[in-house]
Amino acid sequence: MRFLLIALMAVIVVVLQGSPASACVEGLAWGMPLEQVHAHLGQAKPIGAQPQVRFEAHDVLLDRLPVSRVTFELSQHKGLQWLAYEFSMDDMTEVLAGLRARHGAPLSTSIEETDHNDQIWVWNTGEDLITAVKRKGNDEQKFLLSYRPSRLDPQTL
Numbered sequence: 001m002r003f004l005l006i007a008l009m010a011v012i013v014v015v016l017q018g019s020p021a022s023a024c025v026e027g028l029a030w031g032m033p034l035e036q037v038h039a040h041l042g043q044a045k046p047i048g049a050q051p052q053v054r055f056e057a058h059d060v061l062l063d064r065l066p067v068s069r070v071t072f073e074l075s076q077h078k079g080l081q082w083l084a085y086e087f088s089m090d091d092m093t094e095v096l097a098g099l100r101a102r103h104g105a106p107l108s109t110s111i112e113e114t115d116h117n118d119q120i121w122v123w124n125t126g127e128d129l130i131t132a133v134k135r136k137g138n139d140e141q142k143f144l145l146s147y148r149p150s151r152l153d154p155q156t157l
Contacts, residue, residue, distance in 0.1 A: 030149045031079035084146040092143040
């Protein structure tokens with residue numbers, strides 16, 4: 001009986017402590033420092049006016065799917081805060097199908113303006129806010145997938 005009680009207490013402690021929230025792919029977690037992100041994505045170079053805040057990596061694989069560009073943001077004190085993948089338009093259907101299989105049906109909408117037409121899909125997993133965007137502009141099409149930590153647990157609504 002004592003062993004069962006100790007085992008139950010250990011399970012409760014593990015559940016209450018939780019684990020780092022997965023940031024879209026195995027091996028990444030919110031708050032992860034730059035060195036660990038580099039180990040997973042390869043060397044990334046700083047972009048923008050503030051070095052050591054936003055980074056970019058090219059020719060990354062997400063499982064076996066090629067990603068032309070990964071952009072991510074790190075806070076010096078809070079680690080990985082935001083992550084975005086740019087895929088080929090040819091891979092859009094597979095990515096959306098994978099997200100739907102893993103997280104269920106998304107909220108979706110379209111935005112039509114004179115210079116571009118966007119289709120947007122959104123999932124809130126409780127840990128991540130995932131936004132997929134198909135952007136069709138005058139001369140180019142892009143398919144982007146963005147992740148950031150969710151600030152609202154869907155169960156509280």
